[in-house]
Amino acid sequence: MFDALRKFWRADKRPQTGDGTARxxxxxxxxxxxxxxxxxxxxxxxxDDQTRMDEATGWVSPEALSFGVNxxxxxxxxxxxxxxDESPRDVARLLLGLPAA
Numbered sequence: 001m002f003d004a005l006r007k008f009w010r011a012d013k014r015p016q017t018g019d020g021t022a023r024x025x026x027x028x029x030x031x032x033x034x035x036x037x038x039x040x041x042x043x044x045x046x047x048d049d050q051t052r053m054d055e056a057t058g059w060v061s062p063e064a065l066s067f068g069v070n071x072x073x074x075x076x077x078x079x080x081x082x083x084x085d086e087s088p089r090d091v092a093r094l095l096l097g098l099p100a101a
């Protein structure tokens with residue numbers, strides 16, 4: 001599970017060519033999947049990067065992006081809850097600034 005999260009955080013980095021420059025979009029580049037789009041979108045939201053948010057929204061349908069963002073949120077809350085030895089409910093409420101239930 002943590003490998004998947006690690007891949008999400010690396011998904012917003014562009015692939016490098018042999019000369020160290022970012023590779024442009026070409027017909028041989030593989031399409032982005034919904035989890036890559038969700039990872040890039042959420043990271044861009046956290047960094048207030050509208051350009052990257054717009055780019056990620058173009059990779060998949062709005063429904064797929066919504067599903068990916070939801071899945072990322074669930075996995076992140078579970079990972080934080082395990083790390084803190086707390087319930088996912090308590091961690092989610094804390095992240096949203098809600099009072100303890």
